[in-house]
Amino acid sequence: MWIYEKKLQFPIDVKCKDLKFAKTLITQYGGPAGELSACLQYLNQRFTMPTGKTRALLTDIGTEEIGHMEMIGTMVYQIMENASMCELKEAGLDGYYTLHDHGLFYSDPNGYNWTADYITGMGDPVTDLTANISAEQKAKQTYEYLMDLACGDESLLAPLRFLRAREIVHYQRFGEALETVKEYYNQKKYFC
């Protein structure tokens, strides 16, 4: 069960109307290393995690990722809100407009829609946690590229910095979880 909280995890008030940036930013909504991929990957893997620590961690990080998806959705929405036809065309968003108008969609900057093929769920805790460490690193790198493209706009950079920092914390926590899982299996060798 989940309960919605009517607030963002980090304040967002986008001041610019950089539609080309919105087109790239949407990768963190529905692209391969985006927040949808992250939350679905973790919330799906937790069923077969072997310890309380790992079941809790995947639940909690997976839940936080839903909040990050809301942040990215808010940024894209605020940039695209009120954009005219000419502005959308100029930014290369005419194809996007044809399919989604000014609405949000789980897509990447090149028009590929989200697919479960992006995510990992091998059922083995060591494999899955290792995939999660990799996923956090990929997302961190994506945020760095997006920050390069944000043209110094602080209303875009502040939430992107926050999200990048969260990837680092999640990476750290998954690393710790992986170590505890390895310890758990080593112990089992002696006591089973």
Place this chain on the structure above:
Amino acid sequence: MKKFNASPAGVARNRETALLELQQLSFSLVDLNLFLDTHPDNQQAVNDYNYLFEQYWEAKSSFELMYGPMNNFGHCPASYPWSWINDPWPWERGGAV
């Protein structure tokens, strides 16, 4: 329902300040939550969590009293008329900050 004399802009600014405080407190709790998942025996982190939890709960209750509910059920009593449907939603301008 409590009435304010402040101008709409003043109310918005106060909401923004109160929301920011709530965002800061709840973020601290989320981050400690993840830390405690992998460090469940860290007494200092549990103490910090409980210290911040009290402040968070107090801030959340007073925010909800002023600006409406944060959750659709289980966290605060409903007012009449049902105010959950009121703007702003977080992605709307003026709602996110």
